[in-house]
Amino acid sequence: MNSTIILKGNILYTPNPSALVSIQQGYVIAVDGVVVHCGESIPTVYTEYDVVDYGDNLIIPGFVDTHAHAPQYCNRGLGMDKELLPWLETYTFPEEAKFIDPDYARLVYGAFVHDLWRNGTTRSILFGTIHKDSTLVLMELLQKAGLSAYVGKVNMDRNSPEFLIEETNQSLADTKVWLDASAQFGPLVKPIITPRFVPSCTSELMTGLAKLAKEYDVPVQSHLSENHGEIDWVASLHPESSNYTDVYYEHHLMGTVPTVMAHCIHLSDVEMDRMAETQTMVSHCPYSNVNLSSGIAPIRKLIERNIPIGLGSDISGGHIVSMAKVLTEAIGLSKMKWAEVDPNYAPLTLSEAFYMATKGGGQFFGHVGSFEKGYELDALIIDDTSLFDLNERSLEERLERWLYVGDDRHIIERYVAGRVVPSPKG
Amino acid sequence: MNSTIILKGNILYTPNPSALVSIQQGYVIAVDGVVVHCGESIPTVYTEYDVVDYGDNLIIPGFVDTHAHAPQYCNRGLGMDKELLPWLETYTFPEEAKFIDPDYARLVYGAFVHDLWRNGTTRSILFGTIHKDSTLVLMELLQKAGLSAYVGKVNMDRNSPEFLIEETNQSLADTKVWLDASAQFGPLVKPIITPRFVPSCTSELMTGLAKLAKEYDVPVQSHLSENHGEIDWVASLHPESSNYTDVYYEHHLMGTVPTVMAHCIHLSDVEMDRMAETQTMVSHCPYSNVNLSSGIAPIRKLIERNIPIGLGSDISGGHIVSMAKVLTEAIGLSKMKWAEVDPNYAPLTLSEAFYMATKGGGQFFGHVGSFEKGYELDALIIDDTSLFDLNERSLEERLERWLYVGDDRHIIERYVAGRVVPSPKG
Structure with missing residues (x-):
């Protein structure tokens, strides 16, 4: 197939148990469902592809x-x-x-x-x-x-x-x-x-x-x-x-x-x-x-x-x-x-x-559960705007809060191996 | 005021810590916000009043x-x-x-x-x-x-x-x-x-x-x-x-x-x-x-x-x-x-x-948190039909399940001291 997708948003993942990586307005890029890049910008070779821009939402592994x-x-x-x-x-x-x-x-x-x-x-x-x-x-x-x-x-x-x-x-x-x-x-x-x-x-x-x-x-x-x-x-x-x-x-x-x-x-x-x-x-x-x-x-x-x-x-x-x-x-x-x-x-x-x-x-x-290179792209897009707060928070704090007090209502998109997964109920 | 309300549904409450009372298709009746009767039928003196029928929903204290x-x-x-x-x-x-x-x-x-x-x-x-x-x-x-x-x-x-x-x-x-x-x-x-x-x-x-x-x-x-x-x-x-x-x-x-x-x-x-x-x-x-x-x-x-x-x-x-x-x-x-x-x-x-x-x-x-006579009528109406199940369950089991896996989406009405409380957001 050779399909390339680029997701943009606030990216969080854990390459190891003690490292919660966060990238403000970053990009995760996958080819044929496998991550080829995750970082603050788009490498030149991928600049021709469309970007799915999730704005201020969080992007985390499935x-x-x-x-x-x-x-x-x-x-x-x-x-x-x-x-x-x-x-x-x-x-x-x-x-x-x-x-x-x-x-x-x-x-x-x-x-x-x-x-x-x-x-x-x-x-x-x-x-x-x-x-x-x-x-x-x-x-x-x-x-x-x-x-x-x-x-x-x-x-x-x-x-x-x-x-x-x-x-x-x-x-x-x-x-x-x-x-x-x-x-x-x-x-x-x-x-x-x-x-x-x-x-x-x-x-x-x-x-x-x-x-x-x-x-x-x-x-x-x-x-x-x-x-x-x-x-x-x-x-x-x-x-x-x-x-x-x-x-x-x-x-x-x-x-x-x-x-x-x-x-x-x-x-x-x-x-x-x-x-x-x-x-x-x-x-x-x-x-x-x-x-x-x-x-x-x-x-x-x-x-x-x-x-x-x-x-x-x-x-x-x-x-x-x-x-x-x-x-x-x-x-x-x-x-x-x-x-x-x-x-x-x-x-x-x-x-x-x-x-x-x-x-x-x-x-x-196998290689699942991270946005590192070589990992299958499973991802959730989290829109936490309805979780009321009057303070500026770091991405880590926003993740912590969603994990503790959020629910399925805030998950607005799911990806498995690079593909959007629609509701099984249609 | 002397307002009388009658709620009908599947009633559950705990008059004491070891007694979870359940009444299938029961009635709780309040006058001026205070419970005067809770049971399987309506006493003759209240038969003239309208009944708010909550069908198969659960009625529990707030x-x-x-x-x-x-x-x-x-x-x-x-x-x-x-x-x-x-x-x-x-x-x-x-x-x-x-x-x-x-x-x-x-x-x-x-x-x-x-x-x-x-x-x-x-x-x-x-x-x-x-x-x-x-x-x-x-x-x-x-x-x-x-x-x-x-x-x-x-x-x-x-x-x-x-x-x-x-x-x-x-x-x-x-x-x-x-x-x-x-x-x-x-x-x-x-x-x-x-x-x-x-x-x-x-x-x-x-x-x-x-x-x-x-x-x-x-x-x-x-x-x-x-x-x-x-x-x-x-x-x-x-x-x-x-x-x-x-x-x-x-x-x-x-x-x-x-x-x-x-x-x-x-x-x-x-x-x-x-x-x-x-x-x-x-x-x-x-x-x-x-x-x-x-x-x-x-x-x-x-x-x-x-x-x-x-x-x-x-x-x-x-x-x-x-x-x-x-x-x-x-x-x-x-x-x-x-x-x-x-x-x-x-x-x-x-x-x-x-x-x-x-x-x-x-x-x-004071007298709050129960449907016993003399208690202020605080109540929640719980519609648990969206909690998928193919089995018949007792009212106690339905309550247990809602408490464990349900959420605010299943609360369809709230009463405080006998009055319906609409959303504060309007």
Whole structure:
């Protein structure tokens, strides 16, 4: 194609966690969806192209949600008085069972995809259900919407309600069929191997899924160390492993292909070392960890060990789709860890949390989440003029304020890989 | 006047913290702004009156914000990387100084009052600044808007920037002039004596303010035990008092007239006993306590001691005006206290937090925050149909979901003391 676009406005992004770069009235230029320049002026070679001038608006990278359960969308904001395991039994499993019907899936997934779009989540890593056809519906809707995602057909063959349990070989066979069918989607929508979590997957299933991940060169997502009851359960199911993390590791679900693990709240030092060694990404889901009373993840320790970290909405353990709100909640929780638990856990800075919600999670997709050269151009245009203020503010302050008090009403345009993404509702 | 109104819809309210009452297609009836009946049918004596039928919408009490700084409205969502004392110096004091100009005040207060209206805060307890004229402007705007509030001219005569410090006698004289001028406002907008906090008020000022409170029969608001640096400061300023709480008590700012104290995070048991004995209300401000890294207030302990508790947005230590969001944050913080600090602090239930945001804070205004007989009819009509769901939900679930994921777009009508309140922007 060789299409060149030039966006002009007030640009903000984080090339690294401690650097919030801001460019007043700057330009970001992309060719074929990939950034070739971001700076204060237009290099001579691009001066012939039209400029899309966003005036005094902010231009920021699109948000990356590294963990959400699309089929739980109808349950968001419900059952907030429960911990993980009873919450799964009461709200989650009965809802997920309905996705045996692809027509039901199409309605819910359509609403969910629209909400991703509305909130500026340009990339996401999603759980579907065990149902391959419904999972393909979700992928189709994302592709049609122009949003990018990794989407997983869930696998579970033990310790689950009868209506959600798979026979091991059938689970693997369905996964293969689904992986083959996923090839129909473009580069923006891709499959991810998705064992639900250790308690609901036999060793045989985990081993088979690891083989498929390698064979198809597909990444892996799952849950790790969210809740004390869950951790004890895993220990009793796998006495042969020295910890929860190593159950995944010993089944080759970490360290072979890229892997992202949601939560990671109660990891031991040894487990953190394993995460670092395998460069397994942590999807930190602050709202979910609060709602289900799971605890506060040791984010500062994970950062110090150089473990990759993204942020997740965890719909519907988390209730908020907006990654702007998820990132401010991550900052808040880190402050409470510092104030109430241990002053060695320095709170997250705005820059660190913004990085996690953009480039931090974006690295799972390749070069995503920044305006540096070589990065796919995912961007949000933010018009914050309706946020009343009588003072002059810096771009950093305007970003901070929008993240804290703004909402979807201020996002006036979304770009994914260099293309404007219109509302999926038309 | 003798005006009778009858509202019909799905009614939810909390007569006590453990009882979330719901009435499907019920009626709430008010005469002259005061509830005379709330139930499943209309008593015969009222059958002649027109019914305002809100269909399947929810009808809930209006929200009560027991602590907010109106002049800090422009600063919301800024400086979130600072603790209390540096945050006051950098952001708060310079902004408050501008309110020497009543025209500046009128612009900011107008925007703030509109935001209260937008978010369904029908009653609030507000700090102004030291400037009596601007404080009267805030009262005038609230009165015109039809919202109810206690509003305080702030007093500070030590340890403050030169541009915000008052001479003690002038501070008291101004307060008297302002109290007299406040008589022009109706029953919905009333003055409240407002020493900023101990570090910025001399003993002489505190004693004089306590006398004025008694003379004019006006309640008192201030801050208490928010931050360790602040607490140490108070201890060094008042070695004669055994604790921070007793500085107020010994100056007759607690236990004489009704008093509300914001924060109360780090109270000792003895201080909690004093709060209980004097029935001083705690204004719990969860977002502010997170943003300024102050810590998690021991709400369960305060409840167990029968201390009255309301919730506060604490604009702009807190960034969120919506009390629906403040109450869900209060629940979340209480879960983190339980999970990370001490399992004896049982998390707040939805019912308890909703009570705090309505009747709990409302008791400061008299009979406010409930649909029980004798309560002033403050109500919000919530149309949650745009919150996508394919399942039938109970009224309690619909309320929970709206509180967690809804926003001002779903509030389609507000009532204060039996009257519809139109947008202050017209």
